[in-house]
Amino acid sequence: MLHTRDSSSLTHGSSYETPSISDLQQLLWLRAGSDNHMDEVWPNIYLGDAWAARSKTILQGLNITHILNAADGPYSINTGAKYYADLEIEYYGVEAFDDPSFDLSIFFYDAANFICRALNSSGGKVFVHCAMGVSRSATLVLAFLMIHENMTLVDALKTVSAHRNICPNSGFLSQLRDLDIKLNEERNRTRAFATRGL
Template sequence: MQRNSRMLRTRDSSPLTRSPIYETPSLTDLQQLLWLRGGSDNHVDQVWPNIYVGDAWAARSKATLQSLKITHILNAADGPYNIDTGAKYYADLQIEYYGIEAFDDPAFDLSVFFYDAANFIRKALNSSGGKVFVHCAMGVSRSATLVLAFLMIHENMTLVDALKTVSTHRNICPNMGFLSQLRDLDIKLNEERKKTKASATTGP
């Protein structure tokens, strides 16, 4: 669980990541990347410097959160029918809380929360001593999807890079609907990168 930042930032090299012109892979290819995962099945794992992904047990274990010195919590399974902790549950820990009432259903549109969740994670990391714990019920689908979106939006990663980075440290498995939504985000961000690069090349 405790790895240094250099190890956590290591990305796997492959034809998908080393191609000079990146194109978003098909859903089938993205699924195959997840099948090759080599992460852990702990209650909580650090998947990026100061970003932890975990399950409901870890979310309810105040001792665990204190030992990790968590300052922010993003609950991707908020609400009475999910992991209904809420900000009051952590009032004695001085933790900043953000809840998203999402369901691990391929038909659920989690993409509407991508940017808000990514901005919350970035805010946590930018705060003094900030450490953010992102969780859902199992810590493999909803929470993982939001962390992947953060890495794509704010760390300028492709979806392939993000998947490889996170799955190196934790076994994750976004459902097909979420993976498709991440793929759409990847296509959008890739097009934006291409336009930025083209503008920089041609100049004003």
């Protein structure tokens, strides 16, 4: 069963601290998800691979309205908006490489906002993919859950990996860690301000 927005965070207390990279990697070793071509990892968010991205039959069958390709470009999964021209699909491509030295964080907010707009559109269902659906695309879904669903990185990892086996590379985990620290500081500041305002 998919998590609902109500169960988003068990670790929202002000005592939460972002775990180390090695602790985050250990969380990912507890593989409970699947290795399908595509899995629903959050209500109306599907995470998957290039095979699923090229299967218009599957996309139509699931009524996918938006696609976020985290491996866009001529040397990767070169589908692009034209590939889906015969379907009513809004397309967004991120030309990213699954390399720990690649800075995927520059796309975190734009990708998260695209996913958010997709979910808020009428009947919106978004498919986020890369080549394997475990590193680049998973990282962007995790960033969305942290930015728009107010989850900690730990909660986001647990939520997604309960439905799909994911494995963001060490560089992407480090970038998510930085985002987690920043968002946690913002939450603590907001809480402190709200407490003072009482």
